[in-house]
Amino acid sequence: MPIALDRRTRRDADLRQVGIEDFLAHEFPDLAARHGALVAQGIEALDAPPLAIEVGDGSWTFSRDGAKLLVSRGIADGALVVTLSEQEFSDWVQNQRSFNALITARELRYRGGSQRDLSLWDSLWLTLFEGWPIVDDAIEFLDRHGEPLDFARVFTPDDDPADIAHFLREAGFLHLRGWVDPADVARVSDDIDRALPEYREGDGRSWWAELADGTRQCVRLQEFVDRSSTTAAILRGTRWEQLRHMLAAADDLVQSPVEGRCIEALIKPPGVVAGASDVSFHRDCHFGRHAYICSGATVGIAVTASSEANGLLRVVAGSHRVVMPVEIAKSAPYLPVIAIPTEPGDLTVHLSCTLHESTPPLIEERRVMYTGFGLAPREEQVDEGRALLDLRERVSDILLTSADTPGV
């Protein structure tokens, strides 16, 4: 059975202030009983140091003892030590903010370890909460008939929707062709040119990057749908509705209203020296909130071609099933890294828990739009389809406050 899209285990309505003593007394024993062995396996496989958490005057260390995860008072030798305020602890322990979100916001206080160790513990903590394993030596990628998946497969509307939905759940991504007319994306590209003069650095709805010659260029246009009737028509079309239905399969995916920030247009110039234009490996849920929102399906619409030679989207197959740490994806991935070269009008789909990155264009500018479908809300206060967009917007908010932080 492939993994279901709906992996939510927490609700916003249950959020509260959680202190460390409270967590250790009431939640940790059960989590450690259920998932401690998986955490211990991950610690051993990746040679992670113990994690010590300091809150106020107290400190506690999480470490492996054989196949168990234990917690003890004090700071163990060789531990990565993270100091959290009560509020930071409460957010972290409810999967609202990860260490990486705190690092990117330049708020994380730590010692005795490296960014790699922090990244390992961001994943190990998800293992503890969700039972999402860090390693799985027996992982297989099979189609509906038990044959090995062809990661290079490009699906068209003539393919069996059940095969497509299965591939997404098994591999964590898709490459689709034939859902958007290449002539339409040529018009979208003109709309991007026309819209650009309406964006200013610091306007809160665009991202900017610095080029080698010192000039600043707009690299991401939010609120783009209001400036592109062709884009709006794509998102309101029957093909798009078929796409939503096909990706959802047995799950319930919704589209947010075609307005405001439902889609963003990205311009990727070659020669960026600073700023978030091309993003290194990350999960869209990497800053937190996986347990509240995942998995949504993020859809990229190729406006120009993308290629190995000129930059493209790369995904880590199966990284929604195995919570391989981000820093490991960057340095020594142990799952297949798949490049998705696209033609104009092609779609890429990745789950919000799938590791992905964009490699920088080398020869010519690349353009792509990102939108997506979120899980149908379970709570009245959440707008239809907003959840996935909110997740993506968190990335944007944090990046805008630390504009040239690498490694997001």
Ligand SMILES: O=C(O)CCC(=O)C(=O)O
């Ligand atoms: O630049 C890309 O193609 C990917 C962008 C991305 O992953 C994101 O905005 O979350």
Ligand SMILES: [Fe+2]
């Ligand atoms: Fe992303």
